[in-house]
Amino acid sequence: MAAAAFVLAPAAAAQAADVGDGSLDCNSGEICFSQHEWHEGGRKHFWYNAIHTDLDFHTGYPLMDEASWVWVRDTRCGIYLYDYRTGFDHSLWLPTGGGSQALSQRSASHTSSGTWNDVNNEHKRCSSQL
Secondary structure, three states: OHHHHHHHHHHHHHHHOOEOEOOOOOOOOOEEEEEEHHHEEEEEEEOOOEEOOOOEOOOOOEOOOOOOEEEEOOOOOOEEEEEOOOOOOEEEEEOOOOOEEEOOOOOOEOOOOOEOOOOOOEEEEOOOOO
């Protein structure tokens, strides 16, 4: 059992430190969030799944519920972006291959009610919807 915990710890640490390829450019294979629309302002890039709690843009500004833009450049699959506000629990599917999506209030609506309005609690790649 202890060996299993040891094997999982490095993978968890790698994903917690996930910054894509380290460049501010959104490069092939990455999942990229930006603080403002059109890839402006703070940026945070990923290779893996992530819960956005306690993560920051490269500028130090919090990522969770503050991203206005996401760009999926993952070459293998798309992502689900999750909104866990009370009464919502919705997801947004973003396909692979460079699709980008504004998450600002004026441009991305939930199918039932409300808007994304920068909401981004978690993303999962290559996964089925919750």
